[in-house]
Amino acid sequence: MKCVVGLRSWAGLGCVAALLASFAFAQEPTKKFTETIKNKQGKDVSFDMILIPGGKFTMGSPQDEKGRKEHEGPQFEAVLKPFYLCSTETTWEMFMAFYDETVQEKRGDAAKKKAEDEAKAKGVDAISGPTPLYGDPTLGWGAGKRPAIGASWHCADVFCKWLAKKTGKQYRLPTEAEWEYACRAGTKTPYSFEADQIEDFAWFEDNAEEKTQEVAKKKPNAFGLFDMHGNVMEWVSDFYSPKAYEEAAKNNPVTCPTGPKEGKVHVARGGAYNSPSEGLRSAARVFEEPFWRYEDPQEPKSLWWLPKMGFIGFRIACDVEAK
Numbered sequence: 001m002k003c004v005v006g007l008r009s010w011a012g013l014g015c016v017a018a019l020l021a022s023f024a025f026a027q028e029p030t031k032k033f034t035e036t037i038k039n040k041q042g043k044d045v046s047f048d049m050i051l052i053p054g055g056k057f058t059m060g061s062p063q064d065e066k067g068r069k070e071h072e073g074p075q076f077e078a079v080l081k082p083f084y085l086c087s088t089e090t091t092w093e094m095f096m097a098f099y100d101e102t103v104q105e106k107r108g109d110a111a112k113k114k115a116e117d118e119a120k121a122k123g124v125d126a127i128s129g130p131t132p133l134y135g136d137p138t139l140g141w142g143a144g145k146r147p148a149i150g151a152s153w154h155c156a157d158v159f160c161k162w163l164a165k166k167t168g169k170q171y172r173l174p175t176e177a178e179w180e181y182a183c184r185a186g187t188k189t190p191y192s193f194e195a196d197q198i199e200d201f202a203w204f205e206d207n208a209e210e211k212t213q214e215v216a217k218k219k220p221n222a223f224g225l226f227d228m229h230g231n232v233m234e235w236v237s238d239f240y241s242p243k244a245y246e247e248a249a250k251n252n253p254v255t256c257p258t259g260p261k262e263g264k265v266h267v268a269r270g271g272a273y274n275s276p277s278e279g280l281r282s283a284a285r286v287f288e289e290p291f292w293r294y295e296d297p298q299e300p301k302s303l304w305w306l307p308k309m310g311f312i313g314f315r316i317a318c319d320v321e322a323k
Contacts, residue, residue: 029082032224033049037097037163037166039096039100039101040101047088048086048088049085049086050087051083051084051320052085052181052223054080054081055079056077056253057078057080058075058076058077059077059245059283060072061284066278067190069285071244072283074249075245075249076249076253077253078256079254079255079256080177080181082320083178083320084319085174085182085223085225085317086316086317087224087226088215088227089147089148089313089314090156090314090315091146092145092147093143093145094148095148096143098159099133101162103129130158130304133305134307137307145216146212146213146214147212147215147227149309149310149311150312151304151305151314152302152303152305153235154304155303155305156173156235156314157172157235160173169318171318172237172319173235174236174315175236175238175256175258176237176238176267176285177256178317179234179269183221183269184282185223187282189282190282192222192282193219195277201219201221201230202280203218203230204229204271204272204276204277205274205277208273208274210273211273212310213231213273215231229271230270231270231273231313232272232310232311232312233268233275234269234313235266235268235312235313236268237266239266239267240259240264240265240287244259266287267286267287268285268287268288268312269286271284272312273310292309295307
């Protein structure tokens with residue numbers, strides 16, 4: 001379960017230290033674990049989850065940072081408890097294990113929603129999977145170890161619920177604060193590396209040849225996370241609001257911020273293969289825009305797919321279980 005309590009009356013580093021101590025676990029969590037699941041064909045699909053240590057950081061960008069947008073501020077202090085984050089973006093290999101197991105060929109969104117509501121009313125813990133994919137979802141770029149693209153926020157969220165049910169672990173999308181903290185990996189600069197090293201760490205408009213690339217082909221950041229800058233933008237759990245940081249800063253510092261309580265669209269982070277370098281900054285944030293759904297021929301638009309939107313993917317997080 002994500003922590004959602006605001007620090008309204010904390011003052012001084014001693015209080016922050018006390019808060020971080022309250023996140024301590026009786027037994028130190030493992031620094032990394034490998035999750036292995038079987039797909040419908042009986043093949044093992046494995047991925048690594050990296051422990052991101054709890055800590056405090058300054059969220060957002062300073063006003064003089066090149067490429068800064070107004071919704072990246074004002075900056076505020078965020079305090080986070082430890083969590084796990086996948087070392088890579090969710091690949092097609094991972095995603096298709098979910099899709100093949102849950103897709104319901106003959107149901108549209110309305111029918112699937114009704115069936116899911118009926119199951120919940122009966123107390124059945126059911127996962128209602130996505131409707132069939134449109135055409136070639138890989139856009140001809142290939143599947144396997146490339147990031148899964150074109151999934152809506154809802155689809156990414158249900159993937160996490162399916163994985164949680166399958167493994168018994170608390171898989172979910174990371175919060176926006178968790179994502180930025182993990183991306184920065186202790187740095188305060190625009191990137192988690194020196195700006196002149198960008199091609200060593202990131203796929204973006206200058207080197208990606210206008211398509212996604214296999215994950216983990218560039219250098220990882222200091223936490224051991226690959227492609228946090230570029231390749232595909234990554235969904236986070238937060239709703240988007242241009243005033244989100246203003247609201248958070250009122251209670252500075254804030255513990256485990258989760259963003260606005262409600263909204264119409266969600267935030268995505270990290271920049272993509274077609275982004276300029278400034279779009280890859282640790283603080284850069286975007287949100288779902290209407291054109292992301294223009295290629296969907298359905299009316300109403302699909303809950304599950306953003307057809308031909310090759311720049312959007314996601315990365316999974318997992319709670320640290322108290323021992």
